[in-house]
Amino acid sequence: MVVVDAYAALDEGFRRWGPVPDAELAMAHAIFHPQRVPARTLLQRAGAPVEHVSFIVRGLTRMFYVGEGGVERTKGFRAEGELVCSYAAALSGTQSQQFIEALEPAELLTASRPAFAQLCAGHPAWAAVLGAMTERLFLDEERRHRQLLTEDATTRYRAFVTGQPALAARLTQRQIAAYVGVSAEALSRIRTALAAR
Secondary structure, three states: OHHHHHHHHHHHHHHOOOOOOHHHHHHHHHHOEEEEEOOOOEEEOOOOEOOEEEEEEEOOEEEEEEOHHHOEEEEEEEOOOOEEOOHHHHHHOOEOOOEEEEOOOEEEEEEEHHHHHHHHOOOHHHHHHHHHHHHHHHHHHHHHHHHHHHOOHHHHHHHHHHHOHHHHHOOOHHHHHHHHOOOHHHHHHHHHHHHHO
16 A cells, blocks of 8 residues: 555656656656665765665655765755655766765655666656756756855745745754754854844
8 A cells, every 4th residue: 555655656746747648657667666764874875876766755855965074064855756866966977976865764766767767768758857857956956056155044044944844844953054054053043043033
């Protein structure tokens, strides 16, 4: 029953981006296999090739970089109904520059990257789906870059918690700080200052 529900979620996830024929979805079912992982599992390591694409049935993941001194900077999050992989590395055929971690116990449907690429090279519906996904990623990246370049940390924090309250509620303050681009201590000071207003 869980597997049936997972594939129904996969169908819904793809069809959210465009009309995909039933026969094509059946082909997707054949290459995406159920996978359960505990919290804190690394789905992708920096420096490694991209071997898989996963659809998140249940759970939350984060994409992050590790800088000097082991400081983590979170690029973004993916949750239920979304695909997760190191997209730029998959497109360029290079090693991933980022880590991807399951923040919660996750139920995934996972396909090998070559099998997914072969699927997407077939029916034109997949090109439309990938085009819509890529457009969304571009717009998200543009917004994120603008925030990091033009807004202060307090503004970025307020925009995140008010714009995505359900996601913020699933995260620790340290994880939010890594996304906003400040230390946990700096975020604590921001929260204290906002509460005093």
